[in-house]
Amino acid sequence: MKMINVTKSSMPSYEEYCAEIKSIWDTVHLTNMGPIHNTLKDRVREYLGVQNIELFVNGHLALYCAIKALGLTGEIITTPFTFASTTNAIVQAGCTPVYCDVKEDYTIDENKIESLITDKTTAILGVHVYGNICNVEAIQKIADKHNLKVIYDAAHAFGVEYQGRGIGAYGDVSMFSFHATKVFHTIEGGCLTFKDGTLVQKIALERNFGVNGESLDCFGTNAKMNEFQAAMGICNLRHIDEELAKRKAVFERYTKHLQGVNGLKLLPKQDIKQNYAYYPVLVDEKAFGINRDGLCEKLKEKGVFARKYFYPLVSGNKAFGTDLTKATPKAKYYSENVVCLPLYANLDLADVDMICEIIKG
Numbered sequence: 001m002k003m004i005n006v007t008k009s010s011m012p013s014y015e016e017y018c019a020e021i022k023s024i025w026d027t028v029h030l031t032n033m034g035p036i037h038n039t040l041k042d043r044v045r046e047y048l049g050v051q052n053i054e055l056f057v058n059g060h061l062a063l064y065c066a067i068k069a070l071g072l073t074g075e076i077i078t079t080p081f082t083f084a085s086t087t088n089a090i091v092q093a094g095c096t097p098v099y100c101d102v103k104e105d106y107t108i109d110e111n112k113i114e115s116l117i118t119d120k121t122t123a124i125l126g127v128h129v130y131g132n133i134c135n136v137e138a139i140q141k142i143a144d145k146h147n148l149k150v151i152y153d154a155a156h157a158f159g160v161e162y163q164g165r166g167i168g169a170y171g172d173v174s175m176f177s178f179h180a181t182k183v184f185h186t187i188e189g190g191c192l193t194f195k196d197g198t199l200v201q202k203i204a205l206e207r208n209f210g211v212n213g214e215s216l217d218c219f220g221t222n223a224k225m226n227e228f229q230a231a232m233g234i235c236n237l238r239h240i241d242e243e244l245a246k247r248k249a250v251f252e253r254y255t256k257h258l259q260g261v262n263g264l265k266l267l268p269k270q271d272i273k274q275n276y277a278y279y280p281v282l283v284d285e286k287a288f289g290i291n292r293d294g295l296c297e298k299l300k301e302k303g304v305f306a307r308k309y310f311y312p313l314v315s316g317n318k319a320f321g322t323d324l325t326k327a328t329p330k331a332k333y334y335s336e337n338v339v340c341l342p343l344y345a346n347l348d349l350a351d352v353d354m355i356c357e358i359i360k361g
Helices: 014-021 035-048 059-069 084-092 136-146 199-207 227-238 240-258 292-301 329-337 349-360
Strands: 052-056 075-078 096-099 121-127 149-153 173-177 190-194 264-266 279-283 338-341
Touching: 014 227, 035 052, 035 190, 035 227, 052 059, 052 199, 059 084, 059 149, 059 173, 059 190, 059 199, 075 084, 084 096, 084 121, 121 136, 136 149, 190 199, 227 240, 240 264, 240 279, 240 349, 279 329, 292 338, 292 349, 329 338
Parallel strands: 075 096, 075 121, 121 149, 149 173
Antiparallel strands: 052 190, 173 190, 264 279, 279 338
16 A cells, blocks of 8 residues: 655755765865855845844754843743744743634734733744744734744745745744755754844854853854755755745645535635645534544545644643643644645645545545
């Protein structure tokens, strides 16, 4: 039986990657912001259309370093409908997550943020979900009113544009993940984009053990991207337009089959340049006749591995000592009823047809 996973990493040809890493044997520069790293940095900055960018070994440490570099303390208002990394970074940076519910496009509900602000609040951390973006204007207005920083977890939003600008140009800092499963990847990796040039040195300190020349200026970590990761990124960035076009074809094929199916709600469409990162489906058990978990089992029986994403909610982490999921009922409902169908650039459209026939059957 043919197996279809929820995702599959795109890779350049073996020959293209080998050609890109060949210079490493000449320079013997493996890490610490080498020439390949710096080339990728410039190219990603140009592609995303942002002022400043710094690369990292992964997105999680990038987000952690952003919180530390901004000097945040106290409470950070965020969403529980996200991967565990978002909450982990907040807690590991010494701050407290305060969870705000989400709305129908799965992003943080900006209309519920202000009621959660206290004298301990220092930032709003929104998450762009499945390629859909937060209401960046409304969130910035709230932040300006209350003198708060704005960070975006843009792990799902590489290449997304809003009103002609790359999504990384909004807020104080945005984090992009370059994990192997993402639209664009460097095997593992990530970056921060930001407007304030004075953050460059602060981010550099956090990323490199707090070392500043011959002094130690803070308790930093090790989050540097190496040359082999950067080389993979350079190769993949060459093919990003082709990657997005293939993803779009898969995305639209799903929509053609599943739009209008009773009991299934597809990803709400926004007025943005999409990146076709995920294909989430919200399952209404009463109308569809089977729940999300049951649908996943039916697909699995046919060799199709979908993903319950995001499940479970990070606000249910046992480390909190109490279940915080009840404070965000919409996020809880979505977590228990959303399934992400297989979507990657090289997914055969005939396989998409087969998956949809299983679902409709």
